Every structure is written in C-alpha cells, then in structure tokens.
Amino acid sequence: MGEGQFQVGDEHLNRLNQLDDELLTALDSGDESAFQSALGQLLAAVREVGSAVPDDSLEPSDLILPDEGATIDQVRELLRTEGDGLIPGLPE
Template identity: 55%
Template sequence: MIVRIMGEGQVKLADSHVVELNELDDVLLKEMESGDGPGFRTTLHALLDKVRELGTPLPDDSLEPSELILPAPDATLEDVRAMLSDGGLIPN
C-alpha cells in the first residue's frame, strides 16, 4: 500500500500493518469526537511516526497513486475532520 503524508511524501507500507494503524486511528477518532486537542495531537504524531517507522520511503522523484492520504503533522482538528470518512482516516 502506498501512503502519502501531506507535506512529506510517500511511503510503501505492507498491508499487514493496517490493523496496527487502525488501533491508533480509532483512538484519534474518539479524541476528535470529544474535542480532546492535546490527545488528538499526541495520537496524530504517534500515527504518523508509526507509518514512518513501518514504511519504506519512496524516492522524491517517484509519484505513485496513493491508496491512503494522511494529514500533515501540524494539521488541526478541523483539517483532519475534513479528511475523515465514516471509518476514520484509515479504512477498516
């Protein structure tokens, strides 16, 4: 799976990691629904760090179709709300 982190680039991530990322996505969704700004910020950074850790960066000159687009690390609650689907940022 190709994942784009807005403002950073793309990484290739094994489909097997989706379950682990969904756990963080579920926490992020709950924090957004409750308006927990500090928790949201911490979980967003944890999610992006996990994608960076588990994924392999694609070269800057590579432009693959992204199957998943994640917000930039400095995204606000409102920015991320606009990106959400019913299941969060990461489809189940």
C-alpha cells in the same frame, strides 16, 4: 501531506487502524492535546513501518494523512471526504 509517500505492508494495517481509532476518539472528544498526541503516534508509526518512496517516483496513493500540524477542524474536513477514519481496513 507534505512529507512524501510511504509504502506500508498489509501486515501493519491492524496496528495503524488501532492508532486511527485512537485518533478518532480524540477527535470526537474535542481534546486538542489528545488529538495531537494520537496524530503524532499515527504518523510516527507510518514512518516506522513504512518504506519511503523516492521523491522522483509518483505512485498512486490509497490514502493521504494530514501533516503533524493539522488541527482538529482540518482533520474533520478530511474525514468528511474519506469516510470511516484515515486508514483503510484490511482487504477482504
């Protein structure tokens, strides 16, 4: 949210799902420091493995990630609408 769009290949979903699981664990624990660290790692991984979509191109998004300054409560609310984590699983 607020950073633009990235395209991420399916070959990276396992790694992103692992980071998403770490984020959920930190979220469940209520540990703000662990949560911020896990969120930062997830966002950094998306930036690392993803390809930025040009700003003048608007593509449909499979998911929306919170920004780096998001709080635990904001992400909990996002997850209420998204379901099991922020990163979708591998396609069947």
